[in-house]
Amino acid sequence: MGAGAVFAGPAGGPLHLFTKSCMTREAVLRLSGITKRFGPLVANDAISFELMRGEVIALLGENGAGKTTLMNILFGHYVADEGAVEAFGAPLHPGDPKAALAAGIGMVHQHFTLADNMTVLENIALGTAPLWRPRLDRGAARARIRALSADFGLSVEPDATVAALTVGERQRVEILKALYRDARILILDEPTAVLTPGETEALFRTLKLLVAKGLSIIFISHKLAEVMAVSDRVLVLRAGRLAGERVTASTGRAELAALMVGQEVVSPPVPAMRSGTPLLVLSEVSTGGRGTGARLNRVSLTLRAGEITGLAGVSGNGQSALAGVIAGTETLTTGEIEIGGTVVSAWSPREALRRGIGRIPEDRHAVGTIGDMSVAENVISEQYRTARFARHGLLDWAAARAFAEEIIRDYDVKCPSPDSRIRLLSGGNMQKLILGRALDPKPRIILANQPTRGLDVGAVSYVHRRLLEARERGAAILLISEDLEEILALSDRIVVMSRGRLSGASARGERTIAELGELMAGHQGEAA
Amino acid sequence: MRLEPKPAPSLGVLLLYPLGAIAATLVFVSLLVLAAGASPFSVIWLVAKGAAGSQFAALETLTRATPLIFTGLAVAVAFRAKLWNIGAEAQLYVGGIVTVVLGTGALPLPQPVLLPVIAIAAMAAGALLLLGPALLKTRFGVDEVVTTLLLNFVVLLFVAMLLEGALKDPMGLGWPQSSKVVADAQLPRIVTGKRLHYGFVLALAAAFAIWVVMKKTVLGYEMRAVGHNPEAARFAGIPVDPVLMKTALLSGGLAALAGFSEVAGLKGNLTLDLSPGYGYSGIVVAMLAMLNPLGVVAAAIFVAGIFVGADAMSRSAGVPSYIADVVVATALLTMVTAILLSRFRVRWR
Secondary structure: OOHHHHHOOOOOHHHHHHOOOHHHOOEEEEEEEEEEEEOOEEEEEEEEEEEEOOOEEEEEEOOOOOHHHHHHHHOOOOOOOEEEEEEOOEEOOOOOHHHHHHOOEEEEOOOOOOOOOOEHHHHHHOOOOOOOOOOOOHHHHHHHHHHHHHHHOOOOOOOOEHHHOOHHHHHHHHHHHHHHOOOOEEEEEOOOOOOOHHHHHHHHHHHHHHHHOOOEEEEEEOOHHHHHHHOOEEEEEEOOEEEEEEEHHHOOHHHHHHHHHOOOOOOOOOOOOOOOOEEEEEEEEEEOOOOOOOOOOOEEEEEEOOEEEEEEOOOOOOHHHHHHHHHOOOOEEEEEEEEOOEEOOOOOHHHHHHOOEEEEOOOHHHHHOOOOOEHHHHHOOOOOOOOOOEEOOEEOHHHHHHHHHHHHHHOOOOOOOOOOEHHHOOHHHHHHHHHHHHHOOOOOEEEEEOOOOOOOHHHHHHHHHHHHHHHHOOOEEEEEOOOHHHHHHHOOEEEEEEOOEEOOOEEOOOOOHHHHHHHHHHHHHHHO | OEEEEOOOOOHHHHHHHHHHHHHHHHHHHHHHHHHOOOOHHHHHHHHHHHHHOOHHHHHHHHHHHHHHHHHHHHHHHHHHOOOOOOOHHHHHHHHHHHHHHHHOOOOOOOHHHHHHHHHHHHHHHHHHHHHHHHHHHHHHOOOHHHHHHHHHHHHHHHHHHHHHOOOEOOOOOOOOEEOOOOHHHOOOEOOOOOOOEOHHHHHHHHHHHHHHHHHHEHHHHHHHHHHHOHHHHHHOOOOHHHHHHHHHHHHHHHHHHHHHHHHHHHHOOOEOOOOOOHHHHHHHHHHHOOOOHHHHHHHHHHHHHHHHHHHHHHHHHOOOOOHHHHHHHHHHHHHHHHHHHHHEEEEOO
8 A cells, every 4th residue: 555545445445435434534554464473473464454533443352362462563562573554654663662652652551651659740741851851841741731631531630649549540641641742643452441430431531532633542452342332443353363344333242252252152141049058258357558459457258159259349449458368368467267167277378279269360470370380380380289299299290281281171271282381371371271270179169350351252251151160069259350240240249349348248130230330439439 | 672572492492592602702702812812712722622631631620510510509499499599609618617527537437427427417507507598588578699698708707717716727837727637528539549529429419319309399399480480389379488498408508518529529628718719600500501400510510611721721822811700701691691582582673
């Protein structure tokens, strides 16, 4: 495509006829034939698309589909093996984030890149003023931030310290940072993962205002509802390839989900609840002040056999501490833990495993796996001391490898061999290995902390199915999630956590989404 | 310039990295030799000849490699668990002290019993010396790089004190040296009339034993897990602090064996120059070996060969033998670079 390509359609061809007034719009960003390989893995395979002025494109895809790699190439973190990027008609120098910034591309990462100990203003102005200048022109910067805030509904106090901000406010700072640098193209990577329903709506309003001012947006997500709500066009990535391109107005959730995974997705049915015996009882549990999240304040909770208890809440309200208590990594300052009718004394991860607790940790990379060790070495990490894998202090690597192969087969993990380093696997496959490791000993109690965060539709329904299977065989499950839909779909009982305290439990269907959201958001309001 | 991760290379390719590092070192050192006014080829040839050109030279190289194998193993074991033991030098001297204290007639035992008893006692002393910094690290978060490094100087001054006092050889004409160990406390020579002693065999056995421990045992698995990701290890129920303690005991014990082997096998007594920095060179050896216990043997022989060969070379070529230090230091830098390149691909704009 040369200079005369303004009137030529993108790869989708006839689809283009349906976009609103596309003939008068210019392509602000054009990717052609982007290919990126990591060893034998093809992360991006000949991907081409155009982003129009004033358009929101949703980039939808499974974990490992290549979304993040593609955006990293666009933003200059990686260099593509083949293909080129054009921004506003000029070729973009590859592999240079500065060039991307200069070309008007701004990125809001999934994990924020803010300095906690500095103010909003300092964070935004950081890197925009020359270093040799002794002082920042704070007055002008402040005025500009205030103006941008007002224009786009991004209310945030310029002189507040970032550490004191809520997650939603931090995200607004990230967006302001990009706008402050005159971004004309905004890339948002999973922006709603950490937001309450109310904050998500506010974000969408902001996006509408940005588009109205002529900005273009690439919205990366795996949540179909949001993609439908916010985008003009949807690009679906699957296994590194562009699996399809649809105009949002003329497609539906089912079609997009099918494009993503290559097959129809069916939500698992949740059979009726039978109330079982209490397997794990926390009474009046409090924790000390280690880590960043809230500490627990006299929390009581009962997990019953054959029941999924859903724990809803905005992140940072004590879910990590509660998960730590059940996983054995957190020490109690008050209260006690009762498992199967006996109160535990010495509490540790090993003791938790011994007592039959299967744990799925929140952070797959930092806590769930040891990246530089092999798949086999990782799957035995909770059982390596048992007679199955060790005799007289010697490890039985044949047994370990066989166990890894069993999990790879039973849990449908895509991985070259039990000897490959686990770091090289995609998030979804890593999670399936963790699931296999945790569920293999048939635990009576299961802690599932954000088990589907960042996973694609296929992997999510897989994880859900496995959890429901465990429930069927009588396990007591605590499901911690920031995704309210997930909680509502799976839980027999729902509790809401806020500021280190638990609300009373409500049975399935007893509270509406709005009520729960209010409970989460309302409590959060008190905290701020 | 930027780094991108790449998949683990095969074993064959992995072996190319140390060889590449050595080649790069030779190129760099050749430039220095040129600057010193000699011919690089003849200098390299003379070093090689001095290190392995005759039976005497080869045995001398192996003799010099013996303590380096022990300290290299000590560092490799500790670094694998990310316990940064920079104090192998101190642990070596502690092993030497114990050997002299027990070996100068204090224990009236026959040789086959006496030598193992001394070796085990030396290991225990070295292990205890590293236990302190390990406890400070796990209990209070005190940086073990600082504590183990500073202990080197504490122990060296302690040795100086002993050699001027309690352990001073009454027949030593006032020199700061200890008495010689008795004949039964001496490691026999492998070749009669040459300096190579059975400490070398002990070192090879230790390397093989450590390889088995790291590869096949529960402890080795725990050490690697703790080294790679302590948080994940803790979550999985691996007892992180006890594993670090065991690592410290093993590492300190190995380094102390270097002191035992030098005193009982080579020097016979304790002096302040028992080690010309074997503890520090052990770090180079371990890094060159990419922390592989069997690689430590090869790396120790290489480093020892450079030192021995450079001594011989400087006598005939007139290039200062300090070039050996430069070679070893450069080899460390190129090796660290090579390890980086084995895990990441470099992209230039």
